Amino acid sequence: MPDLYFGATDEATDAERAAVAEAIAGFGPVVVRESERLVHAGRARTMERRHLLLPALHALQRASGWISPGGLDHVCGELEVPPAEAYGVATFYHLFTHEPPTADDTVHVCDDVACRLFGAVDLIDDLRSEGHHVKASPCLGQCERGPAVMVQRTGRDDLTVTAVDGGPVTTAEVAVAIDTATSTPSVTLPQAGPQAGPQAGSDGLRLLARVGVVDPASLEDYRAHGGYRALEAALAMGGDRVIAEVTASGLSGRGGAAFPTGVKWRGVADQEGRPRHLVCNADESEPGTFKDRVVMEGDPFSLVEAMTVAGTAIGAEQGWLYIRGEYPVATARLHHAIDEAYAAGLLGDDVAGSGLRFDLMLRNGAGAYICGEETALFNSLEGKRGEPRNKPPFPTTYGLFGEPTAINNVETLVNVLPIVQMGGEAYAAEGTERSPGTKLFCLSGRVNRPGTYEVEFGATLRDLVDLAGGLVDGSEMRAVMLGGAAGSFVGPEALDMPLTLEDTRAAGASLGSGVIMVFDQNDDMVDTVRRIAEFFRDESCGQCVPCRVGTVRQEEVLVRLGRGSTIDDERDLLDDLATVMRDASICGLGQTASGAIRSAIELGLLDGMGAAGGGEGEGSR
Amino acid sequence: MEIEEADVIVMWGSNARNAHPIFFHHALRGVANGARMWTVDPRRTGTAKFADHWLGLNVGTDIGLAHGVAREIIAAGLTDDEFIENATSGYDEFVAFVEPWTLEHTSEVTGVPAEAIRDLAHAYATADKAQICWTLGITEHHTGVDNVQSLCNLSLLTGHVGRWGSGLVPLRGQNNVQGGGDMGALPNKLTGFQDVEDDEARAKFEAAWDCTIPPAIGWNLTQMFEAMERDELKAVYCIGENPVDSEADAKHARAMLERLDCLVVQDVFMTRTAEMADVVFPAALGWAESDGTATNSERRVQRMRAAVPPPGQARQEVEIINDLAAAMGDDGWGNPTPEDLWEELRTVSPMHGGMSWARLEAEGGVQWPCPTEDHPGSPFLHGRLWERPVGGRRAPFSCVEDQPPLDELTDEFPLRLTTVRALDSYNTGVQTEHFNSPIRTGEALSLSVADAEALGVVDGERVAVSSRRGSIHMTVEVEEHLAVGLCHTTFHFPETTDINQITSDAVDPKAGTAEFKAAAIRVDKLSSEGLPGEGGSGEGLPDGELVGDRA
Amino acid sequence: MNETAVSVSTMVELTLDGESVRVPEGSTILDACRREGIDTPTLCWAENLTPVNVCRVCVVEVEGSRVLVPSCSRKVEEGMVVATDTERVRTSRRMVYELLASSVEMDRAAPEVQAWMDHYGARPERMGDRSEIATQAQPVKVQDDLYVRDYERCILCYKCVEACGDDAQHTYAIATAGRGFDAHISTEHDVSLPDSACVYCGNCIGVCPTGALAFKTEHDMREAGTWDESRQSVATTVCSFCGVGCNLELHVQDERIVKVTSPADHSVTHGHLCIKGRFGWQHAHA
Known part of the structure; x- marks a missing residue:
């Protein structure tokens, strides 16, 4: 729209131009030169295309390994986005590079709380010494097989690297992966063995029933395993009835906030x-969380089907699937599943012959935890910086592009399939009264069989740890990070707490995204807690003062604790930081950035290690 | 501003983005509120880049395009018949007059695709609230007044006038052009736009001022120069005008001023005109060194206040004129303050009657007409056209002829040069050359890619630019997407590049405005022998120095 | 425009610090506070810009809300119960000042900023020794003769971005880049201002609350120790460079214009000018 200024001295390369053209295909550039006497452009055309900025930036990054000035100017010219604004968007995301690349491949190694228990820091050193371009990364969502490694490649699709034996990845395996000629991540990863998940093929599973069983690349196989029966049922019963069943089921959001799904859907459906x-x-970016990845990789069609059920029920003609950029396998499988669904008439103008329209667009994040916050995710999809919005207004009335939007987590959505098929009431009969149904938990840390587990609500922490084979030999439970970095630490005394919404809430904890990360007596909890503080500092969007500066000051305090300062010295400041972040931050990131740290202090986890001794008896339960 | 609530905004011959940036803020707010914007301009200007649709017409074919739009509105049955019936005159003649302007014919004349003309016509006519804004792209033609009238026809056809959010918006180039007119600085008007030829009005002023007012209409600037040429005008008192630099045919202007017996110049700068003067009165700067008022484009009278004292011998203009009157033998004027003068003005100009000095201070500004002290001022004019029956005179349709620019394109002068404005400079640059603008790029002749190729010239190359009136050297800037045959340049740096040596000397006989927007020129490559056909006489010329003979 | 007929608006009743008050529908809590004479600090809010509610210094407590809400952007609702001076509010406001003042230079902010810091007892020094904690310390950017950008004074209030963008100038020369504590105002690839889209309207400087953006005239005088606002007068006049009628506030010290601003409540400019109005004054002293 505006009279833009393009100052880059370098031109975009042919590869960059081609990649950008592909990324915006179907929409085309904003400016249409009918002739030298007639040009169409303008605000409306610009606004309609702004959401293409993020895919276009991905295209640049992939084409040449960085966001080059010439490439950025080219994207800005096509989409009429001011270069300064596009630069502001590009620099928001960790996966975009702003210096000319020194290598074709960048190896991202997770050194977050779980992976650093399993040699992540050493792996980073080793890979660097072997000449790889390495970036230490926040949680890559592969905590069951840490240290996690993802390779970002120029001109080819990204890869996650997993060890064949399910153990820690070696530098040799990374080197092999980089040299692999395949340009797309395998859509036929082995489903047997450790990749399939610890519960693969077990009876009684609902959300994970097909994971490790069905061929994730085959629509036919998906149908053979009960796929698309829920959509058939949903279309037959109509949107209102679907929403009524979801409401009756008591399903609540599995992303962490536990908002009743039926209420959310009703709110959007009513905006006729x-x-x-x-x-x-x-x-999915909460440290310790990988359940949605497991569902998407193992049973991608179920998500497509669930979104179709949801979209047609609430009257949305447009669905958007926003997968974090660190999940190349899930992305490839969902792309494939969406293509297959379109080809089979299960998406598009006339979903399964119903006359209803539902289009599904897949978008990738680019390395920003904050984009898991729903309004930040909208801004990210819209091609803006992923900064959360102030609420109200809420998404049901003012969501994506300012229009009514239902936003649900992957796990929440796939729950809809059994609800539609068995009915809301039957679903509600399982689990506990206030936490009906089943729940996915992500077990990691010092357990024998880390992985994603599905259990009926009501199972205790001990049940889950047992399911994961108990603690490894020689380990004694010191603490469990429950719910993720935005959750809290609990001690062994919480082992018999049922992991329901109501029981955890009563205990002052939270289920969050279902993280259960087990630490033992030898784990450096000061380091762990400091890493959590570092995580929030790195992932703060920087918009509001309490979080932008508060997370920095909080981390500084924890560094000081590691260097001999005592809790007593820092208590007032930590309290005030916690208060201002919790009370005055715009979004949940800042509001929860001190929770785990405070619970660690209360549990006495920071006593005696690094910090001066002296018990903090008051904190123990 | 009203434009924030418009549904369709047509920027016609206006690069407000550069020339009226703060007005454009309001226009863009309108766009953000959902308005669609069309721009009509030979160039895709900064303004045009914000528009939904840019129509690049041939220079000087505005009337043709307006007629084409009008005919389409009529043919498609999109006229506001009730409004036309009640508030206008001459409709039937107008319909017949524009009948030949079919989309095809209009497209042929203007160069604008027929479909785009149709779209503009339909969008404008069917909008609830639509505004047409123009600037010098409309008025700096020998048909300037006709151009304006052709746009007025569109508003009369559709009733887009005299209502909140709709209207015709001429954007003024100076802070007090409107105010000058308000005060009677027009050859045919007394203060408050009262006709000089109106005996009753004259009598009122004569009584108030105790003097006799000549009953005949005076000369406009162009007519004054013609009178100088006939030696009928021998003495000029020139206040705040720099015709040596600003007249389209500068050579001619200079020659005429040299013929005068007496030239008195009152200015804040020692301009090139002042350098020619017999007497110079250095004056205080209006906006920073004087108290007074200015009236903006939306007829808002606002206070100007002195912030700093005038330098050196410079004096307040009121004092200069006062002392001059005394020296000429009339010492009865006293020493009025600006407030005294304003309060006197209110007694003779009904449209200012309600604007007391105190109100201007308190309210920051009031829009005329404001007849009484309890009147809030008027955000828009011509509301009377919606009264039933219409209040006052009906608004006439104007059957104005489309005429090409007078400076014809020929084989010898095949390129059309139009003058434009840069964001950071003002007119001849006298007031804007004193700050070091990081965005100032200096003067250049912008050429289309095809023309540059045909001429064999490249970006940054020095060339000779000649018109029927003179020749100067300029630097070429090749502009992508510029229409073939069109060139443009600013004129902010007369000291180094004297554009007005080559611009057209044609003027609009009705308004006296020069046709700065349309000169016919030729561009020649400079060879080591100097200018073609001049046997090396142009060698080593400094920027913009005259090549032709100089009067 | 002040003449626009304003329809008689519906009134909303709410409780503000225990008092029942009625304010027009669509007002923000901040509007309501100001109507009722409840002084409320702001940093990122300005009357001529869209609220971005990022500084969080105007937060208040609203009954039923788990967290504090920004008064600058939250609209009043019927029956709302608002408290502006509770312990929670005071703590958060104090902390916002402490967090900011521990990381940026606040000494050129408006005088009321220091007054509010005193009011809430802000002690930024308790965040730690400046040399040992993260700050925004960095060299000042002087890249032309008109502007100075001194980002160690930047509190990231987004005002300059808004004034450069949608709220006024629509030039978009600057935006927020980076993330978290590294978020900063930048041109694309941090190119110098003269190499950017900047058109030097000065509207970013006009809205900067902390002196991070300054006119070079002011900066130079401050550096020379001659800037003295107590010796300055301000005259409001009309710009001479076109017919739009922008009001200029000429700031004069020792009979010389030292900077030009425009009133934020002027219906023509809303406080915003163009390069000619902002810097074209220099011919007065030519």
């Missing part, structure tokens, strides 16, 4: 006459 959207939040 306005364009509505369904967004699936697959930006």
Whole structure:
């Protein structure tokens, strides 16, 4: 729209131009030169295309390994985005590079709380000494097989590297992966063995029933395993009835906030006459969380089907699936599943012959935890910086593009399939009264069989740890990080707490995203807690003062604790930081950035290690 | 501003982005509120880049395009018949007059695709609230007044006038052009736009001022120069005008001023005109060194206040004129303050009657007409056209002829040069050359890619630019997407590049405005022998120095 | 425009610090506070810009809300119960000042900023020794003769970005880049201002609350120790460079214009000018 200024001295390369053209295909550039006497452009055309900025930036990064000035100017010219604004967007994300690349491949190694227990820091050193370009990364969502490694490649699709034996990845395996000629991540990863998940093929599973059983690349196989029966049922019963069943089921959001799904859907469905959207939040980035990845990799069609059920029920004609950029396998499998669904008439103008329209667009994040916050995710999809919005207004009335939007987590959505098939009431009969149904938990740390586990609500922490084979030999439970970095630490005394919404809430904890990360007596908890503080500092979007500066000051305090300062010295400041972040931050990131740290202090986890001794008896339960 | 609530905004011959940036803020707010914007301009200007649709017409074919739009509105049945019936005159003649302007014919004349003309016509006519804004792209033609009238026809056809959010918006180039007119600085008007030829009005002023007012209409600037040429005008008192630099045919202007017996110049700068003067009165700067008022484009009268004292011998203009009157033998004027003068003005100009000095201070500004002290001022004019029956005179349709620019394109002068404005400079640059603008790029002749190729010239190359009136050297800037045959340049740096040596000397006989927007020129490559056909006489010329003979 | 007929608006009743008050529908809590004479600190809010509610210094407590809410952007609702001076509010406001003042230079912020810091007892020094904690310390950017950008004074209030962008100038020469504590105002690839889209309207400087953006005239005088606002007068006049009628506030010290601003409540400019209005004054002293 505006009279833009393009100052880059370098031109975009042919590869960059081609990649950008592909990324915006179907929309085309903003400016249409009908002739030298007639040009169409303008605000409306610009606004309609702004959401292409993020895919276009991905295209640049992939084409040449960085966001080059010439490439950025080219994207800005095509989409009429001011270069300064596009630069602001590009620099928001960790996966975009702003210096000319020194290598074709960048190896991202997770050194977050779980992976650093298993040699992540050493692996980083080793890879660097072997000449790889390495970036230490926040949680890559592969905590069951840490240290996690993802390779970002120029001109080819990214890869996750997994060890064949399920153990820690070696530098040799990374080197082999980099040299692999395949340009797309395998859509036929072995389903047997450790990749399939510890519960693969077990009876009684609902959300994980097909994971490790079905061929994730085959629509036919998906159908053979019961796929698309829920959509058939949903279309037959109609949107209102679907929403009524979901409401009756008591299903609540599995992303962490536990908002009743039926209420959310009703709110959007009621906005008749306005364009509505369904967004699936697959930006799973909470440290310790990998359940959505497991579902997407193992049973991608179930998510496509669930989104179709949800979208048609609430009257949304447009669905958006936002998968974090660190999940190349899930991305490839969902792309494939969406293509297959379109080809089979299960998406598009006339979903399964119903006359209803539902289009599904897949978008990738680019390395920003904050984009898992729903309004930040909207801004990210819209091609803006992933900064959360102030609420109200809420997404049901003012969501994506300012239009009514239902945004649900992957796990939440796939729950809809059994609900539609068995009925809301039957679903509600399982689990506990206030936490009906089943729940996915992500077990990691010092357990024998880390992985994603599905259990009926009501199972205790001990049940889950046992399911994961108990603690490894020689380990004695010191603490469990429950719910993720935004959750809290609990001690062994919490082992018999049922992991329901109501029981955890009563204990002052939270289920969060279902993280159960087990630490033992030898783990350096000061380091762990400091890493959590570092995580929030790195992942703060920087918009509001309490979080932008508060997370920095909080981390500084924890560094000081590691260097001999005592809790007593820092207590007032930590309290005030916690208060201002919790009370005055714009979004949940800042509001929860001190929770785990405070619980660690209360549990006395920081006593005696690094910090001066002296018990903090008051904290123990 | 009203434009924030418009549904369709047509920027016609206006690069407000550069020339009226703060007005454009309001226009863009309108766009953000959902308005669609069309721009009509030979160039895709900064303004045009914000528009939904840019129509690049041939220079000087505005009337043709307006007629084409009008005919389409009529043919498609999109006229506001009730409004036309009640508030206008001459409709039937107008319909017949524009009948030949079919989309095809209009497209042929203007160069604009027929479909785009149709779209503009339909969008404008069917909008709830639509505005047409123009600037010098409309008025700096020998048909300037006709151009304006052709746009007025569109508003009369559709009733887009005299209502909140709709209207015709001429954007003024100076802070007090409107105010000058308000005060009677027009050859045919007394203060408050009262006709000089109106005996009753004259009598009122004569009584108030105790003097006799000549009953005949005076000369406009162009007519003054013609009168100088006929030696009928022998003495000029020139206040705040720099015709040596600003007249389209500068050579001619200079020659005429040299013929005068007496030239008195009152200015804040020692301009090139002042350098020619017999007497110079150095004056205080209006906006920073004087108290007074200015009236903006939306007829808002606002206070100007002195912030710093005038330098050296410079004096307040009121004092200069006062002392001059005394020296000429009339010492009865006293020493009025600006406030005294304003309060006197209110007694003779009904449209200012309600604007007391105190109100201007308190309210920051009031829009005329404001007849009484309890009147809030008027955000828009011509509301009377919506009264039933219409209040006052009906608004006439104007059957104005489309005429090409007078400076014809020929084989010898095949390129059309139009003058434009840069964001950071003002007119002849006298007031804007004193700050070091990081975005100032200096003067250049912008050429289309095809023309540059045909001429064998490249970006940054020095060339000779000649018109029927003179020749100067300029630097070429090749502009992508510029229409073939079109060139443009600013004129902010007369000291180094004297554009007005080559611009057209054609003027609009009705308004006296020069046709700065349309000169016919030729561009020649400079060879080591100097200018073609001049046997090396142009060798080593400094920027913009005259090549032709100089009067 | 002040003449626009304003329809008689519906009133909303709410409780503000225990008092029942009625304010027009669509007002923000901040509007309501100001109507009722409840002084409320702001940093990122300005009357001529869209609220971005990022500084969080105007937060208040609203009954039923788990967290504090920004008064600058939250609209009043019927029956809302608002408290502006509770312990929670005071703590958060104090902490916002402490967090900011521990990381940026605040000495050129408006005088009321220091007054509010005193009011809430802000002690930024308790965040730690400046040399040992993260700050925004960095060299000042002087890249032309008109502007100075001194980002160690930047509190990231987004005002300059808004003034450069959608709220006024629509030039978009600057935006927020980076993330978290590294978030900063930048041109694309941090190119110098003269190499950017900047058109030097000065509207970013006009809205900067902390002196991070300054006119070079002011910066030079401050550096020379001659800047003295107590010796300055301000005259409001009309710009001479076109017919739009922008009001200019000429700031004069020792009979010389030292900077030009425009009133934020002027219906023509809303406080915003163009390069000619902002810097074209220099011919007065030519």
